[in-house]
Amino acid sequence: MRSNGRRRVMLAGSAVAAAGLLLTACSSNGSSSSSSSDTGSSSPSASLSAECQPYANYMGHDGTTVTMFGSILSPESDSLEKSWADFSKCTGITIQYEGTNEFESQLPVRVQGGQAPDLAIIPQPGLLARLAASAKPAPQAVSDNVDKYWAAGWKGYATVDGKFYGAPMSANMKSFVWYSPKMFSDKGYQVPSTWDDMMKLSDTIANNGDGIKPWCGGIGSGTATGWPATDWLEEIVMRNSGPDVYDQWVNHDVKFDSPQIKDAMGILEKWMKNPNYVNGGYGDVSSIATTTFQDAGLPILKGQCYMLQQASFYAAQWPDGTKVGPDGDVWAFYLPQMNDKYGVPVEGGGEFLTAFADRPEVQAVQTYLSTPEWATSRVKVASGWVSANNGVPADAYTSPIDQLSAKYLTDPKATFRFDASDLMPAAVGAGEEWSQFTSWFAGTTSTDAMLKAIDAAWPTS
Template sequence: MHTQVGRGGGWRRQLIAVGAVTSLALLAACSNGTSSSGGSKSSGSAAALTGDCAQYQAYAGHAGTKVTMFASILSPESDSLQTSWKQFSTCTGITISYEGSNDFESQLPVRVNGGNAPDLAVIPQPGLLAQMVKTGKVVKPPAQTVTNEDKWAPIWKTYGSVNGTFYAAPMSANMKSLVWYSPKAFSAAGYKVPTTWADLMKLSDTIAKAGKNKPWCGGLASGTATGWPATDWLEEIVLGKYGGDVYDQWVNHTVKFSDPKIIAAMNVLQGWMHNPAWVNGGFGGVSTIASTTFQDAGSPILTGKCSMLQQASFYEAQWPKGTKVGPSGDIWAFKLPAADPSVSDPVEGGGEFVAAFSDRPEVQAVQNYLSTAAWATSRIKVAPGWVSANQGVDPAVYTDPVDQLSAKYLTDPAATFRFDASDLMPAAIGSGKEWSEFTAWFSNNQSVAKTASNIDGAWPQ
């Protein structure tokens, strides 16, 4: 998951404050009017927008309106999100009232079922999208949004669809298969970046035996989304050990958690992140992984108390201001190797999708804008650690080295790419029982067999 940052979307989820609510009440001198390609229907005639605002003419005619948006994206990530549409809001006069919550996954169904749905929701789990569609409250996107979506690879449209019907345009993409580390610390110790799983495990053992720090640190705490980072760890192993076909069968429960293949993958994770000699650098024993927030998990790398953290590309936003991120900097990342070298370049990714609960013209205007390469470009420019798979985005726009690294793997046609499994599973599992069971696995040393059995038992019929 997410939360970008998630996990999730989420980029799941992401981030430090809980439930930050911000409203952009920016007014523009626009009168009601019609829209052109890329915008939405309106009545009357819109005054012509000039200067820098001319690019938003398609969305004119809705001055003085407000659109509410709910997501799991928290500050500081949400700060750049709101900056990305500031000019759009100023020029069109549409106020985007944004609310981010660490309890997004549990609160969205409550609000929708209680008749208090937001106009737009940024959903990081296709499983949760399917749950919302079942309520009958999700509105199909306008024609222009559907047209804009064609700039994404076809597989992304399937992730925003339920039973073959397209409901939510992709908003972001993130690279999950990364390991963060300190190039300076590696160089000083004479360590080389591992390119195979066997080398990664050997390096972990070498660091542990040196006795100066623990090779790994980690954190699962994320409000009501607590547990999601551990689901990512297992997903990386399943994809890298068995490839895409078994991964897909696991997502749809043809291959159960109690299947020997998944149990074997869980045992690999047990030997990796449950190894008391290897974790949890800077925080304590294995059980502290469950109580450490995912946002704080990587901080011991900067103090030399741990060497590595497996986390997504969006984790870049968590490094303190002033941290140099790059191949020769304070922090950098390498691709997590495949658990089985026969699997061709496994890449796990995540993303977020914009679903609407209203078809008001101003809501459609915002929905259309967020599905364009123009908005994605604006977001990239103000948000290091944020990547789009929109093929209309000029690759030269990426100036951040992590974004460049992520885009490289996310767009590699030879890669074995799959979306975050827990985000694809039914919401009761992927953003529910799996999170709680994985948390118990780490916090209470619950057995692999019991963890798998409990998740299988909760799978919706």
């Protein structure tokens, strides 16, 4: 996510005075708005309670409502709303959040129909680029925060034709395998350190005679069904062909119907389409297409499968009471390298808060959610949520999985790449690729036909 010459709001005398200045700062021309991390000559209004002083620079919008739309569902959305509860209470801005499994298809419909939300949490830069003509450039204060608190690459993911549209909200570590430490211990299995070791372990589990499959999986996600499978392919491309090929693939300089991607599909077929390996707890290979990603790992808790490849944010999907940790009910290990030529491949994703309105209260919310103060609040209420905002104190992460995620996301030896399908044009990465993968797992299309169809969906301009 990514000089801090922010315009300072001089708070003198009362919250009313602060309100007028913030209204000026948050004008519709995209000029600087204040952030809660401003320092210097500003001083909190004497009329504010101690708990509301951190939000002094966002006052003046009492009684307003800001709508927000995203793909984050309960229980994760519950912690999202808790993270801004104090801000909302103190500023009087009601943030009306709506989450849906049909976000990727519904957001364009709403935007094109004149019913756009004030703010949208967009996890695909490709979708953001598609809707940029209808979006509002981020205020200068948001841009300044990203420059100060995120690594440089993050800002580019939300920049279209030279205009910056939104601060990253989260960063997630996708290169994880969830497993049961107890099941491993009971059988004497070791966490694999290489891809070959992981495949040998899968063979051992498949042949141990107890009928428990090594892997479980699901790619169901409403109108976004198919996205987990794109992650599996991306992880393989990074490890098998390296970051340069990965980048060329994102730009369609390397086609889906190319030797490198066909080779990766062959590896994926031997892994997650292997009837001896999947789909523990649910059925045959085709059940992956109909099992939701939220439910995909639950058989691990029932002793019906050993492993699930999923991101760090899957921590929020385990039922209440599940202990996550090295000695817990579930834990995670790094999805191993195939060789040591490409460093430590790490795939990640993120979400970008993009505005479709530029009212002062909307810009106030967008600015606050770009600060380390908000990110720290979110970290504290949400296990499994990690930010690449370097203003978040390391000790704010208290859950083991968040600490493990941060370790890989900040590893200087890591070869980090953003989720490829999220970077591709929306018609491809959030469209044809998802549907083709769903058909591929359901057994209704071949690999060759699938790859050709995805290439054909690539926009010509």
